[in-house]
Structure formats: structure tokens, C-alpha cells
């Protein structure tokens with residue numbers, strides 16, 4: 318029987334069920350871009366995101382994370398009896414979220430490239446002149462942003478984040494983010510895939526800091542194919558950049574209501590997400 322319990326919080330993409338000290342994060346097939354959710358769903362997306370995230374959490378098991386259970390049949394009742402949850406949900410430790418998105422960029426793309434062209438900076442960090450769109454940065458760059466419940470997330474300087482969180486928490490978040498990015502990027506590179514950028518979230522459980530939310534999914538990361546990558550363009554991607562590029566062309570002002578998505582684009586996104594899951598799975602199954 319397919320039923321669906323009412324979530325306590327509906328994120329843009331995930332439905333969150335609050336179990337007191339635990340959460341169930343359930344990935345829907347919804348798609349968002351520029352912080353706006355579209356009316357159309359991308360078939361299979363929720364399960365793919367959930368699976369990609371679980372694969373990466375397993376790979377980075379040395380870094381403490383929020384996962385308790387990935388098998389929905391072992392969730393507490395009534396969730397274990399609901400056919401909607403398997404494959405798209407995880408049971409996690411509920412943490413006090415640290416309200417920063419820990420963004421790491423290995424390449425100059427998207428909003429960061431736009432900002433660089435205008436100001437010569439990325440998230441208040443000065444970087445050398447002369448980069449072209451999508452070019453690899455000399456070093457991966459940590460460009461944090463605040464997590465705003467209302468409106469768009471905003472870039473912050475490292476100094477602001479450090480003043481706010483203290484040196485040791487700041488350094489832990491920055492170093493852990495850069496380490497995960499670099500390891501994941503080099504692992505994917507063996508499979509002909511470029512990890513352009515990604516973002517992490519962390520939370521406190523008591524005094525401990527855990528990696529939370531989703532990990533290296535096509536919603537939180539930009540994945541490119543080496544074969545179609547080139548500098549000076551926005552390369553075709555395995556993620557919602559396809560959707561962002563389409564939207565930029567429509568001239569939509571990025572405020573609700575969103576435009577309808579053509580079926581061809583929905584199919585293309587669905588295919589790309591599927592392909593990416595296969596790549597990540599085969600990449601991480603090799604020792």
C-alpha cells in the first residue's frame with residue numbers, strides 16, 4: 318500500500334520527519350533551482366539522490382556523520398510500514414545545524430564566475446586575475462555561505478565565519494570540507510568525471526561535529542564529464558546545471574512562480590541523474 322505520512326518540515330527537495338532526537342530525511346522527486354521549486358517532478362530523482370549520498374557517506378566513513386539507518390524497513394513504526402520511504406530515505410541523528418554552507422570550488426563556474434567577472438573576488442576572497450569561465454582554480458577554494466531560512470543563501474568571508482564560530486570550529490569545517498572535496502574529485506577523475514564544486518553541511522551533536530544533510534549529490538554538487546569539458550563555456554553536466562542553463566536562456570527573473578519545464582528537459586535530467594549514479598557506484602566499488 319502506498320501512503321505518505323505528513324512531514325514536519327518540507328524542504329525544497331526533502332521531506333523531514335522529526336522523531337525527537339532523530340530525523341527521517343526523505344528525498345522527493347522535486348527539483349529546485351535558484352531556490353525556487355518547480356511544479357514538475359523528475360522521475361527517479363529522489364531515490365538517485367539518496368543512493369548517491371549514501372554511497373559517499375559510506376566511502377567517507379572515517380568522517381563522523383549523522384547516518385543511523387539507510388534501510389527504511391528498519392525505521393521505527395509507522396515509517397517502516399510505509400511503501401513511500403524505501404530507497405529514498407535515511408534515519409539520521411538530529412543535530413543542531415551549523416548555519417553555514419561549506420562550499421568548496423575546484424573550478425570557476427556559475428554564480429562564482431559571475432561574481433569574479435564583476436569584482437575579481439569569490440565570496441570576498443581575492444583570487445588572481447585572468448581566469449576564464451569553468452577554468453580549474455590553482456587550488457580548491459573554500460567559499461562559505463550563510464544558510465538563510467528565507468531568501469537566498471549569501472556568501473560570507475572566512476573572517477565573518479571565523480568570528481562567529483570561533484577558530485577551532487571554523488578550521489575543522491574548512492579543513493574537512495577541503496579534504497572531502499579533494500578526495501572525491503580525485504576519485505571521480507579516474508572515471509573521467511570532474512567535480513566542479515560542492516557544498517557540505519555540518520551540525521553539533523553535543524560537543525561533536527557531524528557531517529549532515531546530503532553528501533556529494535547532483536543537487537549539492539556540479540559534476541562535469543571530462544569529454545565535454547572545456548574552458549570558456551558552461552560544460553554540460555550531470556546535475557541541475559542543465560536546468561539552470563535552460564532557465565538562464567528563458568529570461569525568467571528567478572522569482573516565483575517558476576515557468577513550466579518542457580518534457581524533453583525532464584527526460585534529459587532524469588537520464589543524467591541515472592547515469593551519474595552508475596558512475597559514482599562503479600567509481601566507489603573499486604578498491
Ligand SMILES: Nc1ncnc2c1ncn2[C@@H]1O[C@H](COP(=O)(O)OP(=O)(O)OP(=O)(O)O)[C@@H](O)[C@H]1O
Pocket residue numbers: 327328329330331332333340342383409410411412413414464465466518520529530531
Ligand atoms: N542531521 C541533521 N540534523 C538537523 N538538520 C538536518 C540534518 N540533516 C539535514 N538537515 C536539514 O534538513 C533539511 C533538509 O531539507 P532540504 O535540504 O530539502 O531543505 P532545503 O529547502 O534545501 O533547505 P535548506 O536551504 O535549509 O537546505 C535542511 O534544512 C538541512 O539543513
Ligand SMILES: [Mg+2]
Pocket residue numbers: 328
Ligand atoms: Mg538543502
